[in-house]
Amino acid sequence: MPKCLVCYKWTLDEQDIKIKPEDLSLDSSRAKGKISDFDRNAVEEAALIVEKEGGAVEVLSYGTAAVKLSLKDVLSRGAEKAHWIADPSAENADAAVTANVLAAAIRKLGPYDLILCGEGSSDLFNQQTAPRLAALLGLPCLSFVQKLTVEGSTVTATRKLEDCQETATVSGPVVISVLSEINKPRIPTLKQVLGAAKKPNEEIKIADLGLKPEDLQPKALRQSVKGFVMQRRNVVYKESSAAENVAKLTASLASEGLC
Amino acid sequence: MAGIFIFSEDSALAKQLLTPALELKASLAQPITAITLSESDAEELAKLGADKVVVLTGGTWAEGFAEAIYSQISKAEGSILLVGGTLRGKHVAAYVAAKLNAGMTTDAKALKIANGKLLATRVLYAGLAVCEEEVALPAVATIRARTFLAPAPAPAAGVVETQSAEADSRITISEVIPTGDKGVDITAATKLVAVGRGFRRKEDLKLAEDLAGVLKAELACTRGIAEDEHWLPIERYIGISGQTVKPELYVAAGLSGQVQHMVGCRESKVIVAINTDERAPIFEAADYGIVGDMYEVLPLLTAALRK
Ligand SMILES: Cc1cc2nc3c(=O)[nH]c(=O)nc-3n(C[C@H](O)[C@H](O)[C@H](O)COP(=O)(O)OP(=O)(O)OC[C@H]3O[C@@H](n4cnc5c(N)ncnc54)[C@H](O)[C@@H]3O)c2cc1C
Numbered sequence: 001m002p003k004c005l006v007c008y009k010w011t012l013d014e015q016d017i018k019i020k021p022e023d024l025s026l027d028s029s030r031a032k033g034k035i036s037d038f039d040r041n042a043v044e045e046a047a048l049i050v051e052k053e054g055g056a057v058e059v060l061s062y063g064t065a066a067v068k069l070s071l072k073d074v075l076s077r078g079a080e081k082a083h084w085i086a087d088p089s090a091e092n093a094d095a096a097v098t099a100n101v102l103a104a105a106i107r108k109l110g111p112y113d114l115i116l117c118g119e120g121s122s123d124l125f126n127q128q129t130a131p132r133l134a135a136l137l138g139l140p141c142l143s144f145v146q147k148l149t150v151e152g153s154t155v156t157a158t159r160k161l162e163d164c165q166e167t168a169t170v171s172g173p174v175v176i177s178v179l180s181e182i183n184k185p186r187i188p189t190l191k192q193v194l195g196a197a198k199k200p201n202e203e204i205k206i207a208d209l210g211l212k213p214e215d216l217q218p219k220a221l222r223q224s225v226k227g228f229v230m231q232r233r234n235v236v237y238k239e240s241s242a243a244e245n246v247a248k249l250t251a252s253l254a255s256e257g258l259c
Numbered sequence: 260m261a262g263i264f265i266f267s268e269d270s271a272l273a274k275q276l277l278t279p280a281l282e283l284k285a286s287l288a289q290p291i292t293a294i295t296l297s298e299s300d301a302e303e304l305a306k307l308g309a310d311k312v313v314v315l316t317g318g319t320w321a322e323g324f325a326e327a328i329y330s331q332i333s334k335a336e337g338s339i340l341l342v343g344g345t346l347r348g349k350h351v352a353a354y355v356a357a358k359l360n361a362g363m364t365t366d367a368k369a370l371k372i373a374n375g376k377l378l379a380t381r382v383l384y385a386g387l388a389v390c391e392e393e394v395a396l397p398a399v400a401t402i403r404a405r406t407f408l409a410p411a412p413a414p415a416a417g418v419v420e421t422q423s424a425e426a427d428s429r430i431t432i433s434e435v436i437p438t439g440d441k442g443v444d445i446t447a448a449t450k451l452v453a454v455g456r457g458f459r460r461k462e463d464l465k466l467a468e469d470l471a472g473v474l475k476a477e478l479a480c481t482r483g484i485a486e487d488e489h490w491l492p493i494e495r496y497i498g499i500s501g502q503t504v505k506p507e508l509y510v511a512a513g514l515s516g517q518v519q520h521m522v523g524c525r526e527s528k529v530i531v532a533i534n535t536d537e538r539a540p541i542f543e544a545a546d547y548g549i550v551g552d553m554y555e556v557l558p559l560l561t562a563a564l565r566k
Binding site: 026100119124132134159164168169170180214223226228233236237245247249258 | 322325345346347349350351352353354355356357358360361362363364365382383384385386387388389390391392393394395398427429430431432433434435436437438450474482486487493494499500507508518525529530531537542543544545546547548549550551552555556559560563564
């Protein structure tokens with residue numbers, strides 16, 4: 001019966017982030033938070049495994065104070081207990097800091113049989129957390145997993161890579177990163193949402209993790225963040241007659257030397 | 260701290276990595292070591308500017324060499340590791356970065372040294388924004404295929420040595436099934452017709468195939484068409500987690516134009532959109548567009564171009 005831990009990130013919904021035309025800076029004042037897309041697949045996968053094999057699902061997140069907003073949502077998705085670390089250092093944390101903090105928390109909370117993450121977060125998409133955690137915790141890592149089976153302590157994963165599908169087997173404990181196609185995350189029912197309020201959540205203070213100051217010092221710092229704007233012609237044909245639109249488009253393509 | 264290291268299990272990408280490595284060598288005045296798993300790549304990497312090539316033997320699973328690659332770099336106190344940004348490469352790179360307690364930039368587009376740090380250009384929010392990431396040395400960066408061209412041969416070839424390494428034995432690979440249509444490299448196509456979830460059935464892709472036929476274009480798609488519907492092989496999906504393409508013409512039919520997709524095709528010369536929804540973001544990203552039902556528009560367009 002596997003004891004699972006899912007690491008997830010509370011991110012801004014990029015669909016609500018606007019680019020300010022004056023200086024191309026990002027306006028995220030209207031952006032709401034969300035559990036990073038592929039992390040929802042990781043939570044779902046752990047919940048599915050435990051429904052079948054027994055065991056337990058806990059979740060862990062490191063973020064700024066906003067991470068608390070995620071608790072109800074994540075607990076309504078099948079997790080039994082949430083651990084969270086809210087610290088201002090998360091604002092500028094790079095993948096190294098994130099992995100240092102998560103690994104320290106896992107050493108304190110664990111051991112776990114399966115540690116799951118999404119392939120990459122929807123904001124930075126660094127795709128680093130799972131292999132970094134494996135390196136820090138001295139565990140094997142199965143990344144980019146499209147299908148997962150757990151039988152006793154044997155974990156079998158189908159990984160999907162650019163040019164092949166690869167089946168890999170390992171005896172747990174193991175760190176896993178999942179692809180979005182592994183499952184369809186549930187839409188929590190009203191009962192699950194109400195139930196989430198009764199589930200335990202526990203804060204971990206970063207000071208209690210025994211980290212050195214340099215472990216919290218980002219090695220990669222983001223600078224000069226600018227919205228990307230495309231220079232396009234934006235000619236849109238929208239007559240009611242499709243034939244007319246097609247004729248105009250064909251003329252445009254001809255003028256570009258494309259047909 | 261000395262030494263610029265490169266690693267890719269992909270032969271073509273390994274050679275491409277030498278181009279940014281040689282640029283970094285010019286600023287750092289440090290030698291380049293190429294780590295490879297392929298005896299046959301070694302010679303070529305040495306010819307193209309690697310001062311030293313280390314061939315690691317003892318396994319075939321690239322990820323299993325992460326620890327061995329780490330010890331090569333830590334022994335030499337290397338300052339930079341560039342890794343080919345395949346999924347296997349990203350796994351290896353992140354593992355090594357953690358062991359080095361180093362920063363790592365994912366999918367770097369341009370690299371230089373500034374103030375004794377590695378400065379890399381990359382995207383955020385799946386392409387909504389671009390930024391420069393400043394990574395303290397030792398630094399790790401992954402670079403995707405075709406971000407750089409392979410360099411011309413160097414005046415003198417480097418040395419090649421072979422070392423046996425201990426690969427990760429905890430993981431057993433039982434089966435490898437090659438996927439996709441071999442031989443079709445959509446990143447090399449000069450024209451692409453990309454399809455999205457506006458298509459209701461797999462059979463309907465015929466409409467796009469016909470258009471591609473008259474345009475002499477290849478078919479491409481959004482993530483959902485490849486990953487969820489499995490209507491087209493994953494090599495054909497474009498975007499942050501898929502392929503990056505720069506064709507002369509990119510026709511986007513029945514796809515909404517979300518940033519995660521567009522980041523993979525926004526350097527196309529001309530983008531054409533066909534969508535029923537006038538407010539779909541694809542129109543902002545397009546040079547020419549038709550607001551309309553592609554089930555009607557595509558056959559008309561195919562017929563018009565055939566003439
Ligand atoms: C971390 C992350 C990474 C991702 N990476 C990628 C990636 O690499 N590549 C990628 O593609 N996506 C990626 N996605 C998904 C991406 O966000 C979008 O969901 C996806 O690109 C949308 O696919 P679509 O345009 O096919 O579908 P939809 O967004 O559903 O759009 C379908 C469009 O078809 C139009 N339509 C419907 N019927 C018709 C008709 N009859 N005629 C004309 N038009 C019609 C609709 O108006 C609509 O605009 C990623 C998402 C996340 C969170």
